[in-house]
Amino acid sequence: MKTSIILAALAASALAAPAPGPHPQDIDFSDLSFSSDDLSTGPEYGTTKETIPVSKPSTSDIVDDIKSDPASPTKKVRRNLNALLKRVPGECAPQPINNGPQFINLEPADWQAAVEAAYPPTNPSTLGPYTKVFDGLKGSVNQIGYRGLTTIHAYDIEACKTLCDKKAQCLGFNFYVERDPSLDPGDLCPNPSIITNYKCTLWSFPFLAGAADNIGQTRREFKVVIAASVGYVKPYAASNLANFTSFGVNLYGSINAPLLNGDNTYLGVKNYPNSDVNVDYFEPAVCAAACDAQTAYNSRHHASTPCQYKACNFFDAYVVLKDGKAQGLTCTLYTVTWADSYAVNGGQTRSDGVYKVANSYTYTNSRLPAPPYINTCA
Numbered sequence: 556m557k558t559s560i561i562l563a564a565l566a567a568s569a570l571a572a573p574a575p576g577p578h579p580q581d582i583d584f585s586d587l588s589f590s591s592d593d594l595s596t597g598p599e600y601g602t603t604k605e606t607i608p609v610s611k612p613s614t615s616d617i618v619d620d621i622k623s624d625p626a627s628p629t630k631k632v633r634r635n636l637n638a639l640l641k642r643v644p645g646e647c648a649p650q651p652i653n654n655g656p657q658f659i660n661l662e663p664a665d666w667q668a669a670v671e672a673a674y675p676p677t678n679p680s681t682l683g684p685y686t687k688v689f690d691g692l693k694g695s696v697n698q699i700g701y702r703g704l705t706t707i708h709a710y711d712i713e714a715c716k717t718l719c720d721k722k723a724q725c726l727g728f729n730f731y732v733e734r735d736p737s738l739d740p741g742d743l744c745p746n747p748s749i750i751t752n753y754k755c756t757l758w759s760f761p762f763l764a765g766a767a768d769n770i771g772q773t774r775r776e777f778k779v780v781i782a783a784s785v786g787y788v789k790p791y792a793a794s795n796l797a798n799f800t801s802f803g804v805n806l807y808g809s810i811n812a813p814l815l816n817g818d819n820t821y822l823g824v825k826n827y828p829n830s831d832v833n834v835d836y837f838e839p840a841v842c843a844a845a846c847d848a849q850t851a852y853n854s855r856h857h858a859s860t861p862c863q864y865k866a867c868n869f870f871d872a873y874v875v876l877k878d879g880k881a882q883g884l885t886c887t888l889y890t891v892t893w894a895d896s897y898a899v900n901g902g903q904t905r906s907d908g909v910y911k912v913a914n915s916y917t918y919t920n921s922r923l924p925a926p927p928y929i930n931t932c933a
């Protein structure tokens with residue numbers, strides 16, 4: 556329900572106006588550094604079934620990453636990209652037969668027109684907790700948080716929804732129709748006959764229409780194309796974490812905190828995945844571990860203020876979507892709790908794209924007392 560309100564607001568591109576007064580944390584979303592090149596962003600061509608486990612980071616990885624790259628109110632850029640090995644298809648290997656409705660002997664544009672006529676973009680705007688974010692597109696979702704693909708033998712959105720219902724960490728699904736080759740195209744079969752596949756992909760990060768930009772591929776002479784692609788997302792089910800109490804509500808945007816009596820309560824931002832920590836699902840517990848690790852880091856590095864250091868007592872876990880694609884998990888860390896009325900940063904338009912905030916959930920340190928400064932000289 557909350558997601559639908561937020562998405563409706565996003566759809567109207569009502570980006571929040573900055574609140575008055577100094578906001579020392581103004582984050583430039585185009586500067587957030589994620590590195591996810593070693594995580595899959597969607598199925599390889601020819602995939603008919605696969606399940607992708609989530610990358611669960613260990614707390615020690617999160618702590619080590621804070622040690623080498625602590626959150627800081629001033630921004631910095633760090634990149635370390637790994638190469639992704641692609642599957643090498645076998646030439647002319649037969650592809651699994653599909654008994655769903657087929658649209659045979661049609662060239663790509665005619666095939667797309669026939670599929671769109673059979674399955675018009677009139678799917679329901681909500682399905683239980685899910686909200687439709689696009690319909691009738693000619694592309695499939697391609698972004699971080701890919702959890703697997705199932706071929707379904709009919710245009711059956713409910714079947715795809717059920718797979719997401721049953722999958723831990725699933726926050727969205729994409730159902731689409733694909734014009735696939737009956738054989739893996741090769742020298743001896745450059746343009747095989749058509750199979751029409753009905754594909755369901757599951758995602759552990761939210762998305763908007765811009766994420767559906769995988770519009771197919773030409774393999775030898777065969778054109779893989781997509782039609783009648785529909786996407787749904789659902790809200791994260793927030794609950795309390797060890798040592799942190801959840802506000803429990805999907806907020807309009809991310810927290811944009813002013814100075815508090817002249818003091819900067821913002822400790823900085825951490826983005827995942829990064830070169831030390833792989834995270835490919837929405838997991839606020841990662842932010843909780845980062846918050847504690849940041850307090851521990853600060854306790855060891857406060858030479859300029861020998862008698863005190865700042866403690867992390869509050870964080871905002873959210874997802875930044877760039878042109879509709881989730882970039883990963885973002886955690887902003889603070890010394891004090893900020894009310895939901897400060898969750899005003901719904902996104903930004905930058906020269907390199909449109910950034911929107913989704914799944915903004917805040918958490919407060921529940922260990923008391925939780926002062927913003929820890930005194931060390933008392």
Ligand SMILES: *[C@@H]1O[C@H](CO)[C@@H](O)[C@H](O)[C@H]1NC(C)=O
Nearest residue numbers: 796797798799843844847922
């Ligand atoms: C919760 O806080 C206590 C006290 O600081 C700590 O010993 C414990 O490890 C924390 N639990 C988790 C899961 O971080």
